[in-house]
Amino acid sequence: MSTEQIEILLIDDEKNYLLVLESLLLDAGYSVTALSDPESALAFLDESEVDVVITDMKMPKLSGKDVLAHVKRDYPHVPVLVMTAFGTIESAVDLMKMGAFDYIAKPFANDELLLSVQNAAELAGVHRRYRLLHENLEEQYGRHRIIGKSKGIRNVLAVVDRAAPAKSTILISGESGTGKELVARAVHFASPRKDGPFISVNCAALNPGVLESELFGHEKGSFTGAVALHRGRFELAHGGTLFLDEIGELPPELQVKLLRVLQERKFERVGGSEEIEVDIRVVAATNKDLQREVEADRFREDLYYRLNVVQMVLPPLRERREDIPLLLAHFTEKATADNNLSRKTFSPEALELLSGYEWPGNIRQLENVVERCMIMASGDTVTVDDLPPEVKDEEAHLKNALDLLPAELNLAETLDRLEAALIRRALARADFVQVKAAERLGVSKSLLQYKLRKYGITGH
Template identity: 45%
Template sequence: MKPSRITILTVDDDPGHRGMLTTLLADWGFRVEAAADGETAVARCREQAFDLILMDVRMTGISGIEALKEIKAYNPAIPILIMTAYSDVETAVEAIKAGAYDYLTKPLDFDDLRLTMERALDHAALRDENKALRQTLAASFDSGGIIGQSPPMRRLMEMLATIAPSEATVMVTGESGTGKELIARAIHANSPRRKGPYVAVNCAALTETLLESELFGHEKGAFTGAEKRREGRFLAADKGTIFLDEIGEMPLSMQVKLLRAIQEREIQRVGGDQTLKVDVRIVAATNRNLLAEVEAGRFRQDLYYRLNVVALALPPLREREEDVPLLAAHFLRKFAEKNGKHIKGFTPEAMDRMLKHAWPGNVRELENAVERAVVLALGEYIGERELPPALSGGSDEPRPGGFANLTLEELERAAILDALEAAGGNKSEAARRLGITRKTMHAKLAKYGE
């Protein structure tokens, strides 16, 4: 960027030093504005965007450090250089911690000043360019049903948009229920391999022998029950993506064979001696700490580094509270359509319960909770009574008139009778509480012979 297009704000309560800086920077071709104190600097930064700020640390009124903090809170993108006549480490450390790009000591070395300014401006320009690129990538990214607008999810989507077009092996980590396979599918859908197959394997669901056969295939007669040759998942995923879920559960002996397949890009069927070339991209996932597993001798270090080329850590739902209403609304539409119900939404009390819940089962737990609520709902809104006991404060134990271990019709009948009892037998009041019309209430009662 040309100096004539760059606007710099100088902040110094010393008129002589402030004037000298203004003249010097103008001679260098920059557009310069000046402020005599920190309060004025903060106010000016709220009025317009500056490309760089040079600010003295010791001023009347608020200090340079305080002004720095306020400006960074309002606009963290502005690079700020702090000037101090005291070259003490404590001031420098405090300035850097508060967000300063760098600090300079008075009297200023003009060559050092210009070099530091150029570095700060180049850094800001590169950051803006990268941000624009990430936003462009994210805008064209097919999310594949990934839902979330929270800061952790926005960062994740930007990362996904960057790595999906590559051929890099990806390791997805996160607690159970965070949506690791959804991420794997999104990586495949946005990769050059999108027209190829996507194949998923749960490494924890099979015995060692069956897992080897599942991954690499087997020859006829290779083991008891192998009545014909079978192609494995690696061959099925050729020219596409293979998702190895629960990779941390894979036995050590199988880890050796997987490592060879990754390194050599070739496999052998169980019971066979023919080497088969494969071209697959691997996305692996685990809810375990694989480094701890390596240290414990349960996971091979060389395989870990082969798989962990790009690491993606999925945030648990409790760290993305803003996404709970979005996810709940999505699942509500999904299950209302599936069950043929017209449900408009959640009551404020029900949503409050969901927002306060820790969600140890993450998105999967939320999905199950909403499905249960849709099944139980008789009115147009889901309330606290339809939520699982862990959310509604109830008990999992069966209770008279309760909902445990009942069929859908039994649940509906129980809910109607509960409402009638709570309304003292008043059918209109019971219908109001259930969110249904009196006509519907009569029809339901007739259906169940009440």
């Protein structure tokens, strides 16, 4: 970071001295606001972005200590340099304890001051870059990144808004690719912990022993290979959010341990006896039906209730087809921007196929399909021919549909389910106008109505 970008607020009641210092700092390339009245300096601080504060110690009305206390309270990241001609060792220690970045006794050599300012400027630069990065993350993962206007998505957003400010544990369930991680991040960035860490652990990715160390950490020498102390994700997430992905895969012995942490917010590292207390918010996600896992004795019931304080269910994409056009537009924009491509539009026939497709891989699959189309289609329009085989191929289509049905169904039940699904789809595509849906299905309106009653299908 070049020195020009660093904004220094300089405060000294001795006007002559102030001018000398101002020109010294300007010559060194900083941007400087020099004020002789500490009260107006504090007002200036509230209005502008200041990177470094340099203040005199002894001033009428407000002392350097008052300025320091004010800055540390309201702008804890801004380094404060204190200059004084009346310094004693005790007050220097006091100032450092109060959080002063440095302390310089007058008279000082110019180089001495400039060196100290340079160090403070570097720290300020790091903070500024960190802030930018963080704003980027928020921009990338904030709630506004969740696209959709369907009732399902609006419900999810409403729960995000209501649950985010609290600390309660959240359980997000939904098929693969429905946006569980996206929602977990949105909760974090909408919560008061947004400046803290978001730490994620995939409970399915590691074997139980490694996972235990990953979650809770281990002490040096607690097992062969534990050559150093290792902090677990629970510790790393302190002050922030811990995202436990695929919680349904958590081995039974770790389920017990997790339950204890959730209850007491305390745990020990593997091989350790010291109790570690953490302030974390836990968000867990699963693509399994956890209740069924509980019934099958694969998941502890007490842990299930502990996790399930706030529940969010992400509907599969095929149950909120009205979001498909929005998502197509969103990912078209993204794919073309990311890959530096010109924008292409989907032909009406291609759109129809995409809207009617089952999307077993949900939004992740849709995102991939759009990206592939943007790269592969030769013209400005993506036609049916450009669509990947799994979307355009009716055979594949049917196979996807069949794969989604429970394996144990008998023929009649299976056919009933398929029929009900086809009718629902035809209705949705016909904007719920029954005559049109009947026409699409090639049946009479009265037969359709009979089937609607039979399957208990209502309007939307």
